[in-house]
Amino acid sequence: GENVEQHPSTLSVQEGDSAVIKCTYSDSASNYFPWYKQELGKRPQLIIDIRSNVGEKKDQRIAVTLNKTAKHFSLHITETQPEDSAVYFCAAHGSSNTGKLIFGQGTTLQVKP
């Protein structure tokens, strides 16, 4: 079935360093890949997304890359700040014609000041 694998499960970096989170997906028909940030006890919030017709997208300190051939995509956060500390989820749009998202297991990012 449809599956999204996310690594690492936890990531600790020093403030100012970069952080990279990687995801792989199983459904070659997937064409939409959002990333959500979830702070403790709060709702998931979309931070960036990418569609299959582009290979890279950037928004200030956040960038996402997509390799459709290898079926993997990555989130890159540069110049990390303590407020970037949260759980990050990747997701892939399933092949069903419904908008269904398949989420990864999440990465807990800790940015140490």
Add this chain to the structure above:
Amino acid sequence: EAGVAQSPRYKIIEKRQSVAFWCNPISGHATLYWYQQILGQGPKLLIQFQNNGVVDDSQLPKDRFSAERLKGVDSTLKIQPAKLEDSAVYLCASSLLAGGNTDTQYFGPGTRLTVL
């Protein structure tokens, strides 16, 4: 614009009891989703509505879970009877478009259910 609203925020029940959650999506959003998020895991879709019709309930445990979206706006998710493994956060999300879209999904704050 107002976000997705959910209530209650927290619920504690004993196993075999019943519980219901309510969701009010963003005004005008055609598609509504219910997700289950078990601690330490990503959200898992339970059911998806487009307007007031179900388009995906393949992962809904239909022997105990039910959901409806009357009039294509608010939705309720019910569990009857609850099991210990139902302890999770139940997230509601909505998106503007209908019909197999890859539109942004906006999440509500969730209802944290604890089954004792």
